[in-house]
Amino acid sequence: MIRLNENYSKLKASYLFADIAKRVAAFQQANPDRKIIRMGIGDVTEPLPAACLEALHKATDEMGRRETFRGYGPEQGYAFLRDAIAKGDFQSRGCAIDADEIFVSDSSKCDVGNIQEIFANDIRIAIPDPVYPVYVDTNVMAGRTGANLNDRYEGLVYLECNEANGYVPAPPSQPVDLIYLCFPNNPTGGVATAAQLKQWVDYARANKAIILFDAAYEAFIRTPGVPRSIYEIEGAREVAIEFRSFSKTAGFTGTRCAFTVIPKDLKAYDSAGAAHSLHALWNRRHSTKFNGVSYPIQRAAEAVYSPAGQQQCRALTDFYLENARLIRGAVTKLGLTCVGGENAPYIWINTRRDSWEFFDLLLNKAGVVCTPGAGFGRCGQGYVRLSAFNSRANVQEALERVAAVLK
Ligand code: MLT
Numbered sequence: 001m002i003r004l005n006e007n008y009s010k011l012k013a014s015y016l017f018a019d020i021a022k023r024v025a026a027f028q029q030a031n032p033d034r035k036i037i038r039m040g041i042g043d044v045t046e047p048l049p050a051a052c053l054e055a056l057h058k059a060t061d062e063m064g065r066r067e068t069f070r071g072y073g074p075e076q077g078y079a080f081l082r083d084a085i086a087k088g089d090f091q092s093r094g095c096a097i098d099a100d101e102i103f104v105s106d107s108s109k110c111d112v113g114n115i116q117e118i119f120a121n122d123i124r125i126a127i128p129d130p131v132y133p134v135y136v137d138t139n140v141m142a143g144r145t146g147a148n149l150n151d152r153y154e155g156l157v158y159l160e161c162n163e164a165n166g167y168v169p170a171p172p173s174q175p176v177d178l179i180y181l182c183f184p185n186n187p188t189g190g191v192a193t194a195a196q197l198k199q200w201v202d203y204a205r206a207n208k209a210i211i212l213f214d215a216a217y218e219a220f221i222r223t224p225g226v227p228r229s230i231y232e233i234e235g236a237r238e239v240a241i242e243f244r245s246f247s248k249t250a251g252f253t254g255t256r257c258a259f260t261v262i263p264k265d266l267k268a269y270d271s272a273g274a275a276h277s278l279h280a281l282w283n284r285r286h287s288t289k290f291n292g293v294s295y296p297i298q299r300a301a302e303a304v305y306s307p308a309g310q311q312q313c314r315a316l317t318d319f320y321l322e323n324a325r326l327i328r329g330a331v332t333k334l335g336l337t338c339v340g341g342e343n344a345p346y347i348w349i350n351t352r353r354d355s356w357e358f359f360d361l362l363l364n365k366a367g368v369v370c371t372p373g374a375g376f377g378r379c380g381q382g383y384v385r386l387s388a389f390n391s392r393a394n395v396q397e398a399l400e401r402v403a404a405v406l407k
Contacts, residue, residue, distance in 0.1 A: 007143045010153070016133045016375040017041045020359075024369055031367075037398040040369040042186070042345060042387045044251045045394075046319060049312035052250055052300040059299035070295045075287040077104025077259065081298045085259060088305035089244065095231035101263050101279065103286055104301075106293050108216050108245035108258040113138040114289075115212060115241065115260070116178075118281045119268065123177040126157040128169055130187055130376030130383070132214065135180040151378040160379050161188060167339065167348075168192045171203035179204065181230075182214035184221060187376045187385040188348040189324075189340015191226045197233045204239035210266065210278070211240040216258075219249040219317045221343045237263040241278070248345065248389075250304045250313050257293055257301040320345045323395045324388035330399040331386075334406050345388040348373070358384050366401035 014022070020040050028036055048056070062068035076082070082099040090097035105111050113134045121144055127135055136153065139145060146154025157176050159169035167190035168183075181200060183192045204211050213230040221228050230240045242261040246252035262282050267275040293301075303309045324341035331338045331349055341347040351358040355372035362368045362384075371387070373380030388395070 038369045051303040051309035055303035056300040059296035073292045084305040106256040111260045126176040126179045128159045130380035175207045184217040184344035189344035189346040216245040237265045347386045365405040368398045
């Protein structure tokens with residue numbers, strides 16, 4: 001009799017965004033004429049930057065000619081893209097990251113979900129609350145937690161993020177081995193200062209811990225001095241893995257390209273206390289389980305780093321940030337408090353009522369989809385997240401509809 005992985009039974013029935021999609025589909029079926037405006041999942045709406053599109057076309061044509069056709073590429077990514085990333089995202093900002101420390105992939109969600117495989121099962125894990133659900137769920141699947149009681153999995157150290165700490169948690173008083181951090185934050189839109197990140201890097205060095213730093217939204221940072229990479233912090237090369245994505249930076253949610261940075265200085269220890277390179281381990285895992293991102297997509301991603309690509313991506317993120325500004329203004333005018341939206345595409349709203357009740361109210365009365373904060377963890381109860389990824393016309397219409405319902 002084949003047995004299943006019973007850890008899956010500890011999970012909530014469905015993944016947060018799948019759950020929301022199901023509710024929205026049911027509403028649409030019952031109200032086929034209602035135009036629904038989706039401000040739930042952070043999915044981009046604006047077309048690819050022209051520089052990326054041009055590179056994609058050119059590379060696609062290359063695949064159609066014998067002389068320029070390519071088969072399997074390197075699992076870790078083509079050198080042209082790894083070089084462009086190392087220079088454009090790191091070396092140009094004073095971070096000593098080499099091209100061969102970059103692993104190109106098709107998804108930051110997959111990388112951040114898969115990375116836990118290279119760590120032992122009995123490690124102590126610190127996870128913020130509220131949080132992107134992938135960090136928690138993948139550790140539950142791997143059997144690193146007990147049951148879920150009152151929206152908390154036994155065995156995890158939760159780092160509460162709230163108005164009082166400005167949504168940036170401080171290191172815990174007890175030692176932990178693996179720490180998940182995300183800045184600019186999903187879902188709150190908060191950012192961490194260099195001093196706050198330094199506390200975490202120092203903590204990780206003192207405890208021989210590893211920080212998993214999700215920087216998928218760094219392209220939205222506008223406040224001068226806010227770090228865009230954890231490697232801007234001294235000592236981070238020894239303790240941090242960084243995840244980046246082209247999804248939100250360059251509108252690649254449907255195109256698929258991301259990367260993970262694993263510095264060669266990073267070490268984890270075996271049961272005898274001997275140090276091993278995490279770069280070597282991840283390289284082993286990546287080349288065993290992944291066959292690389294397609295050549296045309298990597299060329300499209302490379303174009304992000306051209307002068308035209310940089311300017312076009314900036315215009316794209318500026319566009320969504322203007323949506324965020326409109327959302328913040330409208331929400332505040334309705335007498336609700338909110339954070340985020342200044343260095344991030346998400347606005348975190350204190351609804352002063354149950355998150356799912358507010359979600360249902362917006363869906364049923366305004367035809368607008370938000371993400372209930374409670375879906376990101378216990379500390380998200382009472383909040384909802386609005387995404388700024390939408391057309392200007394949809395944002396304006398959604399805000400008018402919401403105002404009509406809440407007034
Ligand atoms: C979100 O809405 O939180 C993100 O779009 C989800 C993701 O990037 O996987």
